[in-house]
Amino acid sequence: MVSKITLEVFRYRPDQETQPSFDSYEVPCEKDWVILDALNYIKDQIDGTLSYRWSCRMGVCGSCGMMVNGEPVLTCATFLNKFLPGPVKIEPLEHFPVVRDLIIEMSDFIGKLQKVKPWIVRKEEKSLEDGEYIQTPEQLGDYKQYSMCINCMLCYSACPVYGLEPEFVGPAVIALAQRYNLDSRDQGKGEREEILSQDDGIWQCTFVGECSEVCPENVDPAGAIQRYKVAATNNWWKSLLMPWGKSE
Amino acid sequence: MFKSSRFPIYYKGHPRMFVKDKPIFWWALKWVHARFIIRELTSVPVAFYAIILILQIRALSLGPEAYANFTNWLKTPLSLSLHVISFLFVIYHSVTWFNLAPKAIVIRIGKNRIPGLVITGLNYVAWAIFSVAIAWLFLNLDNLM
Numbered sequence: 142m143v144s145k146i147t148l149e150v151f152r153y154r155p156d157q158e159t160q161p162s163f164d165s166y167e168v169p170c171e172k173d174w175v176i177l178d179a180l181n182y183i184k185d186q187i188d189g190t191l192s193y194r195w196s197c198r199m200g201v202c203g204s205c206g207m208m209v210n211g212e213p214v215l216t217c218a219t220f221l222n223k224f225l226p227g228p229v230k231i232e233p234l235e236h237f238p239v240v241r242d243l244i245i246e247m248s249d250f251i252g253k254l255q256k257v258k259p260w261i262v263r264k265e266e267k268s269l270e271d272g273e274y275i276q277t278p279e280q281l282g283d284y285k286q287y288s289m290c291i292n293c294m295l296c297y298s299a300c301p302v303y304g305l306e307p308e309f310v311g312p313a314v315i316a317l318a319q320r321y322n323l324d325s326r327d328q329g330k331g332e333r334e335e336i337l338s339q340d341d342g343i344w345q346c347t348f349v350g351e352c353s354e355v356c357p358e359n360v361d362p363a364g365a366i367q368r369y370k371v372a373a374t375n376n377w378w379k380s381l382l383m384p385w386g387k388s389e
Numbered sequence: 390m391f392k393s394s395r396f397p398i399y400y401k402g403h404p405r406m407f408v409k410d411k412p413i414f415w416w417a418l419k420w421v422h423a424r425f426i427i428r429e430l431t432s433v434p435v436a437f438y439a440i441i442l443i444l445q446i447r448a449l450s451l452g453p454e455a456y457a458n459f460t461n462w463l464k465t466p467l468s469l470s471l472h473v474i475s476f477l478f479v480i481y482h483s484v485t486w487f488n489l490a491p492k493a494i495v496i497r498i499g500k501n502r503i504p505g506l507v508i509t510g511l512n513y514v515a516w517a518i519f520s521v522a523i524a525w526l527f528l529n530l531d532n533l534m
């Protein structure tokens with residue numbers, strides 16, 4: 142006999158109510174089920190009005206992040222039986238406005254991400270005849286970790302600074318800016334600095350470290366931010382001592 | 390319901406989005422958040438030390454009598470207890486700071502990254518050396534002059 146487990150799911154239906162509430166659903170706790178399987182079971186068998194995002198079911202697309210018992214996790218990568226005997230509380234990601242049920246509004250994150258130009262910026266493109274941009278394995282190693290980010294925004298939900306100051310650029314955006322800053326082919330450091338070194342950039346971070354704790358891809362955004370702080374401080378000293386030199 | 394002040398850019402087309410209120414004591418609900426607030430609070434004792442130092446220099450500039458008054462105040466129970474509390478907070482601030490150092494500093498020798506423990510360790514060693522040197526300097530100031 143498969144045991145059962147109760148899910149207490151956050152519901153918010155803006156067309157019917159002004160305040161959210163919790164609905165309880167009892168689902169089978171299959172051995173190999175993740176939280177997302179249980180939500181799909183609810184949607185298919187119990188209540189088709191439940192809304193949430195998911196796509197890949199394998200920790201790649203980054204769309205299934207939710208708060209499970211108060212912790213931000215990928216629901217497709219979190220086993221259900223870990224929470225026996227239950228109940229399990231499922232809520233939308235913390236610190237974001239809720240559109241409906243478990244669906245959050247993410248344009249704040251996307252807007253900030255675009256601002257730091259998360260692509261390779263070249264002042265001048267090499268001509269085709271000059272061949273490709275060569276990169277050694279060590280140079281790749283410098284930024285590879287940051288390139289693993291799947292934009293799941295768990296780190297934003299974990300960050301108390303972002304919770305208090307929604308203007309804060311935030312962990313993943315800074316890690317992704319560093320992904321390109323540390324890429325030997327990139328020349329956009331200076332353009333990104335405007336966003337990263339402003340008041341709502343790196344200096345808002347007081348190094349709580351929770352972003353790195355919850356990151357499912359081991360991106361270590363906390364490390365990226367602190368490394369950028371050191372680099373920005375060095376640049377500041379350089380521009381103070383050698384005002385004629387150009388910062389990169 | 391929706392707090393327009395918190396997310397002004399959302400408000401325009403979506404007046405019906407739900408934003409959770411933060412209760413005043415939100416940080417007390419989770420240990421990591423409490424730790425975060427305690428660390429933020431350690432900035433107060435750090436500022437306290439700085440102010441004491443400035444007042445001390447001011448007293449020094451006002452002459453021997455003012456300085457004696459100031460050092461007498463330093464010996465009062467109030468000042469002593471403030472110092473003990475501040476000391477604990479500042480130690481907490483420094484220890485957490487040093488433990489985080491390896492995240493910020495990446496040093497490579499050849500192709501290998503120096504392990505975090507070594508970086509933390511070097512920071513502690515430097516801290517100890519500086520503290521001992523400063524203490525020695527002050528305790529021997531009379532002999533040196």
Ligand code: SF4
Binds near residue numbers: 313316352356358
């Ligand atoms: S840094 Fe990690 S937690 Fe943050 S969005 Fe990227 S993958 Fe998710």
Ligand code: FES
Binds near residue numbers: 198199202204218
């Ligand atoms: S569904 Fe794609 S990461 Fe979970």
